[in-house]
Each structure stands twice: as C-alpha cells, then as structure tokens.
Amino acid sequence: MPPFRNPLTAVGGSNLFAILDAPLYLRSRYVQYLEHHEARMDELEGTLRGHIGLTEGALERLEDRGYQKIKERNHNIPLAKDIRRSRHC
Template sequence: MSFRNPNILIPATIDLLALGSSTLYLRSQILQNREEQEARLDEIEGTLRGHIGLIEDALDRVEGKPNANKQEELYGARGKDRKE
C-alpha cells in the first residue's frame, strides 16, 4: 500500500479536510455559546444584585435606619467591576 496511489490519497485528503473543517466549525460554535452564556450570567448577576439591594433597603426601612440606597450601590458596583 503506497500513499502515491491516487485511489488512497484522494479519499484520505477529503477525510482530513472534512475532519479539519468540522473541528473548526464546532470550535466556533463552542466559543459563540460560551460568549452567550457569559452574557446571560452577567444579566443574572445584575438581577441578583438588584434584588439583594431591594431586600437590604426594605430591611433598613423595617429597622428604622435611614435610606442607605443599597440597590443603587450594588448596580453601580456591577458596572465598575466590568470596567476593570
């Protein structure tokens, strides 16, 4: 069996090209899904920070403390974390 035989070389080349192109395609899909997942997690993080701020503000009102406005602090902290 020789690699100079065109009956073997052409199918082997096609198989390698198909394998390489499918690998690149799957890699691009994985990277895209990863970016989308990070965006979803950032949105969830912001929502959780906002809810925590609302809960802490409500607790401060129940305890009779002055309005500390923690909701705005937590939303603002999220933006500062991303810029660094």
C-alpha cells in the same frame, strides 16, 4: 499488451488513487468540522457569559432591594434601649 490498456490496471489504479486520496479528503473535512465547532462554541460561550452577567445583575438588584427593605423595616422598630428609657420616664 501494455499495462495502461488492461482494464484491470485502470480499475486497480483508480482504487489505489481513491485509497491514497481518502485520508487527505477526510482530514480536510475534519479540519473544517473542527473550525465550525470552535466557532459555535465561541458563540455559545459569549451567549452564556451574557446570560450570566444579566443574572448576576438581577441578583445584585434583588439583594440591594431586599437589604433596603430590611433596613427600612428595622429603622421603624424602636431599639431596646429606647423602650427602657420610655418606661422609666
């Protein structure tokens, strides 16, 4: 009986084909997964950089506003040398 007519040969051949083909299939899926993961990480990085930029801008505005308020508050307070002069006059 020829080997290709034996059902065990067909089953064995299909098993051998599946075993040899599985690493190629899994590798292609893994590469595809890595590409999608890298794209998601790039998108996340861009989003985080944008949020960091917004936060830094808001912090700079708050610091400038606070500095201006302190400057205005201190501008209205007389200096010690001015107080001494006004007492002696």
